[in-house]
Amino acid sequence: MNRFLWPLIGFVALVILLAVGLNLNPRDVPSPLVGKPAPLFSLAKLDAPEQNFSPKDLLGKVWLLNVWSTWCVSCRQEHPVLVEMAKSKTVTLIGLNYKEVRGDGELDADKIAPDAEMKLALQRSNAWLNKHGNPYNLSVLDLDGRVGIDYGVYGVPETYVIDKAGVIRMKHTGPISPDDFSGKILPLVVELNK
Amino acid sequence: MNNVNIHYRDTEPQRTHREKHLAWFSLRNLCASASLWWILIVALFAFPAFAKEAAPLAQDETVEKRMVDISSELRCLVCQNESLSGSHAELANDLRREIRTLIRDGKSDSEIMEFMTNRYGDFVRYRPPLKGTTLLLWFGPALFLVGGFAVLVLYLRRRNKAITNVPLSEIEQRQADRLLNAKEPQQ
Numbered sequence: 001m002n003r004f005l006w007p008l009i010g011f012v013a014l015v016i017l018l019a020v021g022l023n024l025n026p027r028d029v030p031s032p033l034v035g036k037p038a039p040l041f042s043l044a045k046l047d048a049p050e051q052n053f054s055p056k057d058l059l060g061k062v063w064l065l066n067v068w069s070t071w072c073v074s075c076r077q078e079h080p081v082l083v084e085m086a087k088s089k090t091v092t093l094i095g096l097n098y099k100e101v102r103g104d105g106e107l108d109a110d111k112i113a114p115d116a117e118m119k120l121a122l123q124r125s126n127a128w129l130n131k132h133g134n135p136y137n138l139s140v141l142d143l144d145g146r147v148g149i150d151y152g153v154y155g156v157p158e159t160y161v162i163d164k165a166g167v168i169r170m171k172h173t174g175p176i177s178p179d180d181f182s183g184k185i186l187p188l189v190v191e192l193n194k
Numbered sequence: 195m196n197n198v199n200i201h202y203r204d205t206e207p208q209r210t211h212r213e214k215h216l217a218w219f220s221l222r223n224l225c226a227s228a229s230l231w232w233i234l235i236v237a238l239f240a241f242p243a244f245a246k247e248a249a250p251l252a253q254d255e256t257v258e259k260r261m262v263d264i265s266s267e268l269r270c271l272v273c274q275n276e277s278l279s280g281s282h283a284e285l286a287n288d289l290r291r292e293i294r295t296l297i298r299d300g301k302s303d304s305e306i307m308e309f310m311t312n313r314y315g316d317f318v319r320y321r322p323p324l325k326g327t328t329l330l331l332w333f334g335p336a337l338f339l340v341g342g343f344a345v346l347v348l349y350l351r352r353r354n355k356a357i358t359n360v361p362l363s364e365i366e367q368r369q370a371d372r373l374l375n376a377k378e379p380q381q
Contacts, residue, residue: 026274032315103284145288152313154271154285 031152031171038065038162039150043140046097046125049118053094053140055166062192063092064185065160066136067148070128071104072156078175079132085181086135091189095139097125098148098156117143161185163192261293264306269318277320 033039042052055065066082068075086093100121102109112120121141129136142148151160152171161170170188172180262279268289270281278286289310296306307319316322324332362370 029271029317030315032312099284105284145285149288149292149313152315154314 027155027173029154029173031168033152033160033168034171036168038160038166038168039147041140041142041147041150043096043142043147044118046095046122046129046139046141049122049141053138055162058092058094058162059166060164061092062164062189063094063162064189065094065096065151065162067096067098067151067153067156067158068139069098069100069103069156070124071100071106072098074175075157076132078157078177079135081176081178081181082135083133084178090186092137093135095136096147096151097121097139097141098153099145100125100141100143102144103156159185161188161192257294257297260297260303261290264293264303265290267307267320268310269320271314271318278318 038055040055042054045051045053082093085091101107101112101117101124109117118141121143125139125141129139145153151158155173157175159172159176160168161172163169169192170185172185176185265279265286266277268278270276270278270283270286272283272285273281276283276286278289292309293306296309301309310318316328322328322331330337
């Protein structure tokens, strides 16, 4: 009895270890920025490019920073969730438009002049928001992706929950599903708003 | 800064190609005709080209070499089994550009590593640092080895004890003697 019991226990332990390990999502890389102040930036607003937005403007508010782009396929997937969320007006939603022109594999960004890039980015992203609905309180343009690097963005979409003190409290990678929103993001926002 | 980098990325291969071409051109003419005129003409064309372009290339080469050294220690987060230096992902491109800028700004290797881990976490490093959360990662294999040895030693000792403690009965002793004293082994 004892002779077979220990190998069996060892085998079961190995199966559990592998089952847990293989079911982890390798894309779900823990962000070192959680618990740290949101990196500051100053970027042109999408609806008023002559004005800039900085995270400082939202100190004292709980807000979401959602990284999006018109060439990003998964952004289309999460977009209805964001639109629905915006209707309920539970939380301020800021869009970070990530590499609108340079990120699009179908465009040769090296051949586009800097001022033409800005124009093209504005035109493309505004058209996209008009078509699919604009859930954002405002969006800013990160043309070269430098702000994206400061936030540790490695894929679009990504969403950050930022508290009243300007500290990042959560990072969600990939599209937000309705369950992600009602189960993870909303409870955190409600708690941070207390 | 970005424009400068894009420009650099675009023109660099062409520049090296032209230089090689010029060098080859001058050598061939030297051998073939050995005319002083040719040497003069080639020298006139070749020297300004070298003087103007060789310096930035040499400088860029050291930057490039350091960039490759650093980025091969880093994981590309888009295609996770590739290093940052070998990846063609858009983000890898951006990050390599960022590393080049940091090198030109005079940042040390460890400062650049810190820049990356501050943003993407220890996961970007192929050699994670030794700290509380990575203890099991670093010493887990050794732990398994020691544990395996301990189990093996315990098992063997217990088995040895079990074997030596059984004396033969009189009948068994006789059977054993008969078998051992048989002249031919039975087929």
